[in-house]
Amino acid sequence: MQRRCARLDHLEVETESSETDSETESVRMRCISCKEEYGSRDAGTCNVCYEEASETEEELKREIEDLKAKVAFLSVWSPAFFSGRPHGSGFTDVVLVAVEDGPDGGPSMPVSAHRNILANRSPVFKAMLENEMEESRSGTIKISDVSYDALQAFVNYLYSAEASLDEQMACELLVLAEKYQVKHLKAYCEKFLVSKLNWDNSIINYAFAHQHNAKLLLEAALSLILDNMDKLRKRQEYSEFVEKHPLLVVEIYEACLAKQENTAAPKDTSAKS
Amino acid sequence: MQRRCARLDHLEVETESSETDSETESVRMRCISCKEEYGSRDAGTCNVCYEEASETEEELKREIEDLKAKVAFLSVWSPAFFSGRPHGSGFTDVVLVAVEDGPDGGPSMPVSAHRNILANRSPVFKAMLENEMEESRSGTIKISDVSYDALQAFVNYLYSAEASLDEQMACELLVLAEKYQVKHLKAYCEKFLVSKLNWDNSIINYAFAHQHNAKLLLEAALSLILDNMDKLRKRQEYSEFVEKHPLLVVEIYEACLAKQENTAAPKDTSAKS
Numbered sequence: 313m314q315r316r317c318a319r320l321d322h323l324e325v326e327t328e329s330s331e332t333d334s335e336t337e338s339v340r341m342r343c344i345s346c347k348e349e350y351g352s353r354d355a356g357t358c359n360v361c362y363e364e365a366s367e368t369e370e371e372l373k374r375e376i377e378d379l380k381a382k383v384a385f386l387s388v389w390s391p392a393f394f395s396g397r398p399h400g401s402g403f404t405d406v407v408l409v410a411v412e413d414g415p416d417g418g419p420s421m422p423v424s425a426h427r428n429i430l431a432n433r434s435p436v437f438k439a440m441l442e443n444e445m446e447e448s449r450s451g452t453i454k455i456s457d458v459s460y461d462a463l464q465a466f467v468n469y470l471y472s473a474e475a476s477l478d479e480q481m482a483c484e485l486l487v488l489a490e491k492y493q494v495k496h497l498k499a500y501c502e503k504f505l506v507s508k509l510n511w512d513n514s515i516i517n518y519a520f521a522h523q524h525n526a527k528l529l530l531e532a533a534l535s536l537i538l539d540n541m542d543k544l545r546k547r548q549e550y551s552e553f554v555e556k557h558p559l560l561v562v563e564i565y566e567a568c569l570a571k572q573e574n575t576a577a578p579k580d581t582s583a584k585s
Numbered sequence: 586m587q588r589r590c591a592r593l594d595h596l597e598v599e600t601e602s603s604e605t606d607s608e609t610e611s612v613r614m615r616c617i618s619c620k621e622e623y624g625s626r627d628a629g630t631c632n633v634c635y636e637e638a639s640e641t642e643e644e645l646k647r648e649i650e651d652l653k654a655k656v657a658f659l660s661v662w663s664p665a666f667f668s669g670r671p672h673g674s675g676f677t678d679v680v681l682v683a684v685e686d687g688p689d690g691g692p693s694m695p696v697s698a699h700r701n702i703l704a705n706r707s708p709v710f711k712a713m714l715e716n717e718m719e720e721s722r723s724g725t726i727k728i729s730d731v732s733y734d735a736l737q738a739f740v741n742y743l744y745s746a747e748a749s750l751d752e753q754m755a756c757e758l759l760v761l762a763e764k765y766q767v768k769h770l771k772a773y774c775e776k777f778l779v780s781k782l783n784w785d786n787s788i789i790n791y792a793f794a795h796q797h798n799a800k801l802l803l804e805a806a807l808s809l810i811l812d813n814m815d816k817l818r819k820r821q822e823y824s825e826f827v828e829k830h831p832l833l834v835v836e837i838y839e840a841c842l843a844k845q846e847n848t849a850a851p852k853d854t855s856a857k858s
Contacts, residue, residue, distance in 0.1 A: 339612045339625050345634035352612050354631050361618035362629030365638050372645040379652035382746045385769040386659035388705045403678065403700040403714070426701045427676040432661045441676070473655050496658040 383473070390471040391424040392464060406430065406441070408453045410463040420460040422452070423467050433470040434492040458488060469497050477504045483520060490524045498526070506532045511540040515553050522560055537564055538571055656746070663744040664697040665737060679703065679714070681726045683736040693733040695725070696740050706743040707765040731761060742770050750777045756793060763797045771799070779805045784813040788826050795833055810837055811844055 340349045344362055357365070391404045407422035430437035430453075440447045447453045455463055462484035469475045473496065475485060482501040489498035502521075506529055509517055514536040521530035537544060544550050554561050613622045617635055630638070664677050680695035703710035703726075713720045720726045728736055735757035742748045746769065748758060755774040762771035775794075779802055782790055787809040794803035810817060817823050827834050 341625050341628040341631075343629075343631040343634050345630045345638070348631065350631040352614050352625070354633070355614040355628060356616075356630040356632040356635030357618045358614075358616040358621065358623035358627050359629040360627070361616050365618070365642070369638070369642060369645065372642065372649065376645065376648055376652065379649065379656060381769060381772075383652060383655050383659060385706070385746050386656060386661075388659075388661075388701065402704065405676065405678070426699065428661065428699045428702070431675065433658070473658050496654060499654075 387473065388429060388471040390468045391426070392468060402426075406447075406451050406453065408455055408463055408467060410458045410460045411454050411456045412459060423460075423463055425467050425470070429470055434494050436492045455488070458484060462488065466497075469500075470494070473500075475500065477501065479505065479508055482508075486524055486526060490526075499528075502526050502528045505529050509533060509536055511536050511543065514540070515544060515550065518564075519553065519557055519560060522557075534564065534567055538568055541568060660746065661702060661744040663741045664699070665741060675699075679720075679724050679726065681728055681736055681740060683731045683733045684727050684729045685732060696733075696737055698740050698743070702743055707767050709765045728761070731757060735761065739770075742773075743767070746773075748773065750774065752778065752781055755781075759797055759799060763799075772801075775799050775801045778802050782806060782809055784809050784816065787813065788817060788823065791837070792826065792830055792833060795830075807837065807840055811841055814841060 339352055341352075341355070342349055343356075344359065389402065391402050402424075404424035404426055406425050406427050408425055409422045410420045412420070427441050431441050432438075437453070439445075440453065442448070458466075462481060465475050465481060466485055466488045469485065475481070475497070477485070482504045486498055486501035486505070489495070489501060505517060505521075505526075509529075509532055514533045517529060518533035518537060520526070521533055612625055614625075614628070615622055616629075617632065662675065664675050675697075677697035677699055679698050679700050681698060682695050683693045685693070700714050704714050705711075710726070712718075713726065715721070731739075735754060738748050738754060739758055739761045742758065748754070748770070750758070755777045759771055759774035759778070762768070762774060778790060778794075778799075782802075782805055787806045790802060791806035791810060793799070794806055
């Protein structure tokens with residue numbers, strides 16, 4: 313409502329004598345939003361549409377506030393929240409244990425959790441826990457090839473849909489998300505890794521995305537690789553990559569050729585999708 | 586990007602010879618948004634602000650999609666989902682039992698739940714379950730003065746932040762939300778009841794809101810009552826209301842007088858808030 317008043321106050325129309333066609337610009341208006349003057353050539357919307365758009369924006373913001381409150385309500389305290397507190401770990405009924413490969417690879421500290429949360433978030437855990445498998449009987453789920461920190465972050469995410477990521481953690485969590493079919497976490501990690509992509513890390517991310525079936529990351533990395541083929545092919549790590557993953561390199565070259573063909577015949581770009 | 590093109594295509598400026606000041610309207614523009622023609626007096630925003638607003642709207646919509654996905658991820662299947670399935674009720678470790686007052690009031694069917702979910706959503710359940718009280722030892726929580734359906738809906742809400750409401754259900758759930766301090770549900774029910782307010786049900790809602798400390802509903806109902814005092818005072822139920830809740834009626838009259846004073850001295854309305 314305040315905006316409506318502001319509009320009436322600020323709508324100033326200044327007229328200068330317009331004698332030639334090119335001088336239609338001399339009608340100046342004041343933008344309701346930025347309050348700057350503009351001419352008819354820079355006109356945007358009529359004021360009815362402006363009012364409607366403002367209302368839509370307010371509605372969307374209210375919806376966001378409601379959804380944020382819902383997310384806060386639905387988040388569950390991770391059992392880590394209870395560790396060290398007198399009355400146990402918040403009714404947990406299962407533990408996860410990280411088992412790392414390598415010389416030091418033994419079981420690390422267990423991470424407590426709730427069967428109902430694990431089963432809700434992951435169809436793999438659900439099957440494991442509902443079907444009287446070893447994990448269900450013993451109440452212990454062993455998770456291989458993962459650091460304790462990543463396992464703790466993984467469990468936290470299952471409770472709160474939040475994780476503090478760096479590239480290493482995003483990769484570890486993506487692997488876990490893929491393995492335990494936690495789609496929401498996988499998408500979260502992929503988005504993060506895409507945001508950190510550059511031509512320097514594009515090849516390693518491409519290989520990683522290929523290995524873990526991360527389509528969004530794969531496409532973004534491939535696009536960067538294709539844009540920087542000349543630079544990349546001169547690097548030592550590229551030769552190593554060719555030796556290690558020749559099939560992936562074949563795919564890259566095929567994409568490169570397809571791109572060249574599309575560029576050569578731009579009329580066909582619509583068929584790409 | 587498409588909009589940017591549309592803008593260039595559709596921005597048509599038609600000029601007619603403007604000789605008098607009142608004819609500045611003769612410069613016609615086409616609104617980028619609704620595609621209708623308008624004159625300078627109906628101008629809204631410049632095109633830069635229009636573009637920015639469109640981008641903001643897209644961003645807000647993306648944020649909403651992300652939040653909706655997060656809500657879906659964080660929702661937990663209510664144990665009702667598992668009832669009748671072969672492998673039990675999804676690792677539940679507590680039951681709630683509705684105990685209704687009155688001649689038929691005996692314990693009804695138990696509603697299964699998880700201690701960790703109850704403790705997360707309600708500080709009252711948390712204290713009850715963590716502090717070795719009778720409920721914690723027996724694994725049974727008795728809930729008085731509530732129907733089985735309302736209890737089931739209450740538990741469902743604790744898992745999913747969703748409830749199918751009518752006015753009766755909203756009242757029952759608001760009472761439970763108040764008792765077990767589930768703020769999110771209380772706000773949800775209040776909003777629903779406010780949306781169903783009319784002058785006909787304003788008094789009963791006012792009394793209900795007062796009893797259960799529902800401030801939003803209280804204010805909305807009071808406002809309706811004040812606007813319809815003449816009609817309401819002639820009704821039989823008003824006399825009953827006066828007899829039953831004289832203190833509430835005093836409050837209504839006080840608000841009524843305060844409103845009259847404010848109306849008499851409109852310069853003071855800013856002091857209302």
